[in-house]
Amino acid sequence: MKHVWWVLVLLACGPSTSPEAETWTSREFLSQAKTDKSFGGLPTRRLGVNSGDVIPWREVPFETQDSVQVSSERGLPVWPAFAEGHTASMLITEIWQDHPTPWVQPVYQFRSTGAARSDRGIFAVGVDSTFYTPYWRAEWVMVTDELATDALTSVTDVLNSKLPVSQGAMVVCPIVPRDVFLASTDGKTVVRPLTGEPVTALKHAEAWVDGTAVTYLGIGIDRQTVTDKELPIETPIYFFVRSDGQTYSLPPVLPDEPTRHSLHRRYNVTLPGTFGVFVPSARPELRQFLEAEGAPVPPADPLIAEATARPYLLRVASNPSCFTKAADFPASCHWFDSQSALEATVGQDVRFRTEVLITASTLQVGGM
Amino acid sequence: MKSAWLLLCLLSLTAAAEEETVAVDEDNAPAGYTPGESSQSEALQLTGYLDVGFAKAFGNGSSFVTGDTRVPADYGSDAFAPAVNSRGDVASTNAQGRFTNGFLPRSVGIDNKPSFLLNTVSADLRYAPKQVPLFVFVRAQAMPRFSPTGDATRFDLQQAFGKLTPFSSQEFAVSLGKFDSVFGIEYLENEANIRTNITPSLIARYTTGHSLGLKVFYRLQFPAIWSALSLNIAGTNDGTRVEALVPASASLVGVPVGTARLGYELNLKEVQVKLGVSGLYGARNDQQDPGALQRAFGADLRVNVAGLSLAGEFLRLVDSRGERGLKYTGQSGTAEIPSGFGVWGGWVRLAYTLPFTTERFNGLTVYGRYDRRHGQFEGYTELVTDRITAGFRVDVFEMLAIKGEYLFNREISGAPRVDNDVVTGSVVLTW
Numbered sequence: 001m002k003h004v005w006w007v008l009v010l011l012a013c014g015p016s017t018s019p020e021a022e023t024w025t026s027r028e029f030l031s032q033a034k035t036d037k038s039f040g041g042l043p044t045r046r047l048g049v050n051s052g053d054v055i056p057w058r059e060v061p062f063e064t065q066d067s068v069q070v071s072s073e074r075g076l077p078v079w080p081a082f083a084e085g086h087t088a089s090m091l092i093t094e095i096w097q098d099h100p101t102p103w104v105q106p107v108y109q110f111r112s113t114g115a116a117r118s119d120r121g122i123f124a125v126g127v128d129s130t131f132y133t134p135y136w137r138a139e140w141v142m143v144t145d146e147l148a149t150d151a152l153t154s155v156t157d158v159l160n161s162k163l164p165v166s167q168g169a170m171v172v173c174p175i176v177p178r179d180v181f182l183a184s185t186d187g188k189t190v191v192r193p194l195t196g197e198p199v200t201a202l203k204h205a206e207a208w209v210d211g212t213a214v215t216y217l218g219i220g221i222d223r224q225t226v227t228d229k230e231l232p233i234e235t236p237i238y239f240f241v242r243s244d245g246q247t248y249s250l251p252p253v254l255p256d257e258p259t260r261h262s263l264h265r266r267y268n269v270t271l272p273g274t275f276g277v278f279v280p281s282a283r284p285e286l287r288q289f290l291e292a293e294g295a296p297v298p299p300a301d302p303l304i305a306e307a308t309a310r311p312y313l314l315r316v317a318s319n320p321s322c323f324t325k326a327a328d329f330p331a332s333c334h335w336f337d338s339q340s341a342l343e344a345t346v347g348q349d350v351r352f353r354t355e356v357l358i359t360a361s362t363l364q365v366g367g368m
Numbered sequence: 369m370k371s372a373w374l375l376l377c378l379l380s381l382t383a384a385a386e387e388e389t390v391a392v393d394e395d396n397a398p399a400g401y402t403p404g405e406s407s408q409s410e411a412l413q414l415t416g417y418l419d420v421g422f423a424k425a426f427g428n429g430s431s432f433v434t435g436d437t438r439v440p441a442d443y444g445s446d447a448f449a450p451a452v453n454s455r456g457d458v459a460s461t462n463a464q465g466r467f468t469n470g471f472l473p474r475s476v477g478i479d480n481k482p483s484f485l486l487n488t489v490s491a492d493l494r495y496a497p498k499q500v501p502l503f504v505f506v507r508a509q510a511m512p513r514f515s516p517t518g519d520a521t522r523f524d525l526q527q528a529f530g531k532l533t534p535f536s537s538q539e540f541a542v543s544l545g546k547f548d549s550v551f552g553i554e555y556l557e558n559e560a561n562i563r564t565n566i567t568p569s570l571i572a573r574y575t576t577g578h579s580l581g582l583k584v585f586y587r588l589q590f591p592a593i594w595s596a597l598s599l600n601i602a603g604t605n606d607g608t609r610v611e612a613l614v615p616a617s618a619s620l621v622g623v624p625v626g627t628a629r630l631g632y633e634l635n636l637k638e639v640q641v642k643l644g645v646s647g648l649y650g651a652r653n654d655q656q657d658p659g660a661l662q663r664a665f666g667a668d669l670r671v672n673v674a675g676l677s678l679a680g681e682f683l684r685l686v687d688s689r690g691e692r693g694l695k696y697t698g699q700s701g702t703a704e705i706p707s708g709f710g711v712w713g714g715w716v717r718l719a720y721t722l723p724f725t726t727e728r729f730n731g732l733t734v735y736g737r738y739d740r741r742h743g744q745f746e747g748y749t750e751l752v753t754d755r756i757t758a759g760f761r762v763d764v765f766e767m768l769a770i771k772g773e774y775l776f777n778r779e780i781s782g783a784p785r786v787d788n789d790v791v792t793g794s795v796v797l798t799w
Contacts, residue, residue: 020657020691021705100704103467106437124438129747130689130707131439131469139437155444156749159436159784210749229465230437 019098019355025127026093026176030074040095040266040356041239041247047092048180049075055183057193061285062249067185075183076176076217078363080194080314082337083254086366087311089192089199090254091182093174093217094134094359101357102263104230107136107171107207108158114145123216124155126209127175134175134359135224135232135263138168153208170226172219172262172361173207180215182363190363194251194313197367219361224262237264237360238342238351240271240295240316248295250277250314255339258362266356269346271296275336276320280309301326318345413494417798419487419560423452425459427787429479431777432463436784440469443707443745446753448473449777450788451567453487454560455511456576456610459790462516470654470695470703471745473573474522474612477514486512487794488560490526503531524611526578539587539598546580546616549608550600550629551646552681553668554715561798565759566773567790569715570739571683573613575646575666579604580616581624598631606653607662611698614654620696621658625650629666642670648685654697655690655706662687675723680716685709689746708746715739730763744782751782769796 024039029048037044046056049069056077058067069075081088096102105124110117125132141152142164152158158165181204182190190199203218225233235255240248245268255261276298279287287297300309303326315335317323322333336342343351428434431445438444441463450458453476461468461475476485488509495504507527513520529545549555555576557563568576581604589596603624606616631644646666651658664685671678690706697703719735737757744750759773775790 019693021693022691103439105439126747129745130705131443132747137437154749155436155438156782156784159433165435 021099022095022097023099023130023132024095025132026076026174026180027127029076029092030177030180040097040358041241041245041268041354042092042095042358043247046077046079047095049077049183055185055193058183058185058191061283061289062194070184070187072179073184073187074177074180076180077183078190078192078199079360080192080251081254081360081362082251082315082335083258083362083365084256084338085335085341086337087192087195087197088254088258088365089197089363090252090258090360091202091217091219091363092358092360093176096357098355099357101234102133102135102232103131104135104137104170104226104232105131105133106139106155107173108139108141108152108155108165109168110141110143110152112143112145117143117149119143119150119152120205120213121207122153122155122158123173123175123207123209123214126212126214132175133232134172134219135226136171136173137230138171138221140166140168142166150208153211155210169221170224171221172223172359173216174219174359175209175214175216178215181217192364192367195310197364199363202363219262223259223361225260232263233261234263234265234357235261236267236339237358238267238269238336238339241268242294243270246293248277248293249290250295250316252360253336253339253342254360254362258365262359262361264358264360266354266358268352268354269336269342270350270352271316272318272346272350274320275316275318276323278309278312278315278317278320278323278333280304280306280313282306283313296320298323300324301329304329411495411497413496414491415494415799416489416491417559417561417796418489419454419794419796421453421485421487421566421792421794422482423459423476423478423485423790423792424482425450425452425478425480426789427480428462429460429481429788430458430462431783431786431788432466433784433786434464437466439467440471440703441466442468442471443748444751445783445786446570446741446743446751446779447471448570448573449753449755449775450790451775452476452478452790452792453485453794454558454563454566454568455488456568456572456612457487457511457513468703469705469707470613470697470699472612472697472699473610474513474699475515477516477520490559501533501536503533505529505531529583539585539589541585543583543585544581546578547583547602548578549576550583550602550627551575551608551648551664552629552666552683553642553644553670553679554681555608560794561769561796564719564733564761565717565735565737565757566771566792566794567757567775569681569737570741570753570755571681571711571713571715573610574664574683574685574711575608575681577606577608577610577614578616579606579608579625579627581605594635596633596635598633599628600631601628602626607648607650608664609654613697614652615696615698616653620653620656621651623651623658625653625662638673640670640672642668644668652687652690652706654695655693657690657692657706660688660690660706675721677719677721678716679719680714682712682714684712686711707748709744711741711743713739713741713743728764730766731761732763733761735759735761749782752780753783754778754780767798769794769798771796 032044033048108122110119238253281302298320300323583602587598605619607625629646634641648664687709689708695703695706717737739755772793
């Protein structure tokens with residue numbers, strides 16, 4: 001009997017397995033927007049917004065009143081961030097966890113020696129592929145005017161046409177559901193939460209994937225660096241977390257030269273007790289909210305003018321005593337608002353690499 | 369592995385010194401690969417074959433199209449199409465620097481250049497003592513190869529098993545070790561000396577692998593109606609895929625894969641008909657997630673009448689995605705993601721053998737085969753490809769087979785059109 005037991009145990013116990021490789025795109029962001037799940041440590045309620053719902057970050061207590069997503073669209077929230085010492089905003093469109101670094105795939109675009117073409121581009125893969133990526137290498141297909149618009153709708157069509165192809169720039173274009181745009185109250189105006197700087201709307205257009213029309217957001221060209229083997233180069237994005245790993249509701253810090261990088265590896269930074277988050281004295285509800293999360297929010301001088309305080313809202317400083325003297329604010333503060341400042345100040349004992357990769361495209365830097 | 373090969377060669381030489389007769393390979397026995405120990409006159413026997421080929425592939429020798437920059441390269445083209453020998457090795461797998469994800473055959477590395485090839489040197493050792501119902505079989509093979517990085521010669525212990533036949537009155541056998549697949553019928557022709565034609569079909573990669581585990585075979589004869597029913601069941605580490613795709617030597621998931629074939633045969637004097645259905649179920653052994661399943665169903669048919677032989681096989685196979693970690697193959701290195709996958713396809717072959725032989729001329733067979741494959745990785749373009757194979761086989765001196773064939777590979781949809789036809793020949797010496 002003992003032997004039978006051991007046989008059963010051996011059959012039941014396989015070798016230890018690796019963690020589950022996960023990919024979440026804007027499609028999953030929207031479908032899970034009303035749940036309390038998290039993707040890569042980020043709450044799903046801040047990754048997507050359905051029509052008629054309150055826009056994440058543009059809500060009480062981060063702002064003084066709630067802003068509601070326009071009823072005709074669903075939205076991807078603009079996230080507040082900091083970069084190179086400035087306010088910044090970013091758009092999260094994909095999250096990978098315990099997953100290989102994403103790849104660069106080709107996107108075919110059309111040119112003609114004659115009239116301008118209005119063909120839709122052709123992506124190599126769609127979001128259902130395990131090899132989906134928002135990082136594309138533009139391949140320009142030179143066509144003749146005789147070729148009908150949208151005559152080619154798949155990569156196979158292009159390759160079989162034997163038309164000349166030349167390599168173009170790197171582009172970042174996440175594929176999104178058809179009714180998904182940047183989160184907005186009126187379908188036109190997009191702003192950075194907390195500070196209200198305007199954000200330029202993104203191109204929202206159609207392309208083909210294997211003969212099927214899909215919609216994408218055009219982040220732009222040269223928004224991601226790659227190796228000579230066409231692999232995206234990741235850069236860090238720093239999120240502030242509690243000692244138990246829970247992410248604070250604070251803007252992350254983007255890498256230097258943020259507009260050249262969209263693929264980021266998530267690093268968690270645990271705030272030392274001597275550090276503090278700046279919240280003006282006129283925002284007690286926000287202070288209370290962050291304190292409830294466990295964030296250190298030292299008092300701020302009521303004499304700090306609202307216009308002076310606004311760009312620093314939710315910045316982290318290593319010497320929060322500087323918040324208490326309006327005369328010295330903000331010049332005397334040592335802010336964690338850039339990659340270089342953060343890496344120069346906090347040691348690796350409080351900066352932790354994670355197995356989470358994020359497409360977080362910078363939409364705006366500075367502007368206040 | 370090299371030392372195992374040398375040891376086997378030494379044993380073979382010893383056995384050969386005692387061996388006077390040329391042993392006939394029994395791979396083609398109707399029950400599948402169940403060597404008939406009772407026919408052996410000596411306890412220890414050495415057999416084998418030598419397969420020398422000559423092949424030329426067109427285009428660049430691979431299925432990869434210059435200018436196609438999609439990744440993985442092996443998801444968008446059928447890298448197995450330009451096969452040059454009975455192992456399914458292709459002329460080239462050069463993806464021109466593009467990332468591939470573990471869906472590649474082995475390559476002989478000749479690109480588009482015509483080349484002689486030593487496809488396989490195969491040595492079989494059989495030990496069948498007359499006093500006990502046990503049989504031991506070991507097949508070791510050497511495959512001299514070249515790759516862009518230099519010599520890539522490989523030695524493979526392709527089969528190694530013991531078989532117990534406990535009842536002399538029953539066709540019942542239990543095998544333990546590494547043995548042929550039990551799925552479908554194409555595995556019956558895995559070896560070049562047995563195979564009528566040269567190259568395997570487009571679905572052979574899923575059904576003709578060698579597995580490590582336990583196998584049970586039972587056949588029940590119905591003499592009154594000239595019929596028999598057979599059942600072949602195996603529980604193995606990996607299932608039935610070829611070793612280039614899936615490792616067989618260890619279970620990566622900890623639970624065996626079940627495979628079975630139920631067969632019916634009608635053996636009349638003028639007509640023989642054989643039918644079978646096969647199934648496979650278990651965890652994928654190319655990754656570590658026990659919840660990632662492989663499932664397959666197959667059906668096969670063989671009819672022989674008046675020198676004509678018709679054979680065909682259908683396959684449907686589905687892999688669910690492996691959610692944990694890397695993808696492993698029987699080749700070196702790892703791939704990145706065990707994607708979900710589905711394929712269906714099959715082949716049909718019509719062959720005609722001349723109705724006369726002489727002492728020296730043992731037969732001429734001409735054949736044509738049609739293969740078709742619909743394969744799709746999760747979220748990727750479905751590739752529909754087919755192949756028409758035409759060729760001949762001449763057998764002389766009872767130990768020499770001369771074969772030649774042409775492979776017309778076609779991309780029907782999904783895969784870009786590519787010139788990857790192959791003309792190949794093979795001379796097989798059986799000993």
